Amino acid sequence: MRLISAFISCLLICTFLLIGCSVKENEPENPVENEEAPIVEEKGAEAEAPEEMPEETVVTAPEEKPEEKPEEIPEEKPVAEYVAVEGFSLSFNSVTLSVGDKRMPIVSVTPSNATNKGESWISSDESVARVDRLGNITAIAEGTCTVTVTSTDNKDVYSTVNVTVVPQPDLTYIDGILIVNKTYPLPNTYAPGWETEASGPLWEMISAAKAEGINLWMTSGYRSYYDQEYIYNGYVARDGQAEADTYSARPGHSEHQTGLAYDLNDLASNFGETAEGKWVAENCHKYGFIVRYPKEKEAITGYIYEPWHIRYLGVEKATEVYESGLCLEEFLGITSVYAE
Numbered sequence: 001m002r003l004i005s006a007f008i009s010c011l012l013i014c015t016f017l018l019i020g021c022s023v024k025e026n027e028p029e030n031p032v033e034n035e036e037a038p039i040v041e042e043k044g045a046e047a048e049a050p051e052e053m054p055e056e057t058v059v060t061a062p063e064e065k066p067e068e069k070p071e072e073i074p075e076e077k078p079v080a081e082y083v084a085v086e087g088f089s090l091s092f093n094s095v096t097l098s099v100g101d102k103r104m105p106i107v108s109v110t111p112s113n114a115t116n117k118g119e120s121w122i123s124s125d126e127s128v129a130r131v132d133r134l135g136n137i138t139a140i141a142e143g144t145c146t147v148t149v150t151s152t153d154n155k156d157v158y159s160t161v162n163v164t165v166v167p168q169p170d171l172t173y174i175d176g177i178l179i180v181n182k183t184y185p186l187p188n189t190y191a192p193g194w195e196t197e198a199s200g201p202l203w204e205m206i207s208a209a210k211a212e213g214i215n216l217w218m219t220s221g222y223r224s225y226y227d228q229e230y231i232y233n234g235y236v237a238r239d240g241q242a243e244a245d246t247y248s249a250r251p252g253h254s255e256h257q258t259g260l261a262y263d264l265n266d267l268a269s270n271f272g273e274t275a276e277g278k279w280v281a282e283n284c285h286k287y288g289f290i291v292r293y294p295k296e297k298e299a300i301t302g303y304i305y306e307p308w309h310i311r312y313l314g315v316e317k318a319t320e321v322y323e324s325g326l327c328l329e330e331f332l333g334i335t336s337v338y339a340e
């Protein structure tokens with residue numbers, strides 16, 4: 001019995017050993033496969049301790065999320081950060097312009113990543129040079145002034161341009177007045193446009209007239225050399241040159257090219273007898289204008305009576321001419337005759 005029981009014991013031991021060996025033999029196979037797929041290893045671990053599964057899942061998930069978030073946050077922060085403007089500099093700080101010319105300095109803002117790069121422009125004397133909100137400087141009349149650009153972020157940050165305006169070459173100024181008539185032409189390049197020193201006073205005069213019950217309106221103002229050429233050629237084709245020359249200027253000889261002359265209301269020959277025409281004749285000098293082609297001065301001005309055509313000279317000069325009772329050619333002692 002002892003032998004039998006000893007034999008059985010041996011068998012049992014051997015069986016246990018064999019099972020143990022087979023388990024050991026199987027174990028190394030798994031890690032070899034798992035080297036490429038470590039997830040299987042976790043599964044094995046999970047299988048031994050199923051209670052730990054949710055814990056591991058919970059732990060690994062939040063670990064991945066915070067890794068993504070900190071990457072996004074530092075990218076957003078600099079954009080939202082306010083960067084103050086420290087300096088303004090301009091591509092030029094002094095400029096000499098001929099009347100009617102335009103120039104625009106380029107603004108550099110420091111630092112380049114400033115949050116508010118807004119700028120505001122102003123001229124110290126708009127009768128000399130004007131500046132629009134983009135920095136376009138337009139030379140209006142002979143003289144000097146300063147154009148300043150200021151940061152809208154900080155008014156202590158600014159830069160200036162010293163502007164000198166000189167008469168345009170090929171233009172005739174007499175007593176400070178730009179002369180345009182049959183003797184004195186303008187070059188075809190002279191194109192000041194609608195915004196001139198006369199445009200403000202014109203609307204001021206129209207408003208003042210309206211307040212007195214006088215209804216004035218502007219029929220025409222600035223006209224380019226080429227517009228005048230088109231109009232004049234049309235009149236010549238219709239009436240012949242001799243006739244056209246009495247009421248229409250040849251290209252380069254129109255006061256409308258200066259941007260300083262306007263036609264009012266209906267351009268009717270009886271405008272001078274209307275309440276509106278009388279008001280203009282008696283009051284326009286107060287706003288800097290004269291009736292440029294008066295009655296009975298046709299031989300001197302070279303044009304028929306045009307009670308509707310006014311020309312800006314500035315209040316001082318216009319008042320002098322008005323009080324003299326002379327037409328502009330007489331007042332300045334000049335002629336108005338075509339060369340040919």
Ligand SMILES: [Zn+2]
Pocket residue numbers: 256261262263309310
């Ligand atoms: Zn006119």
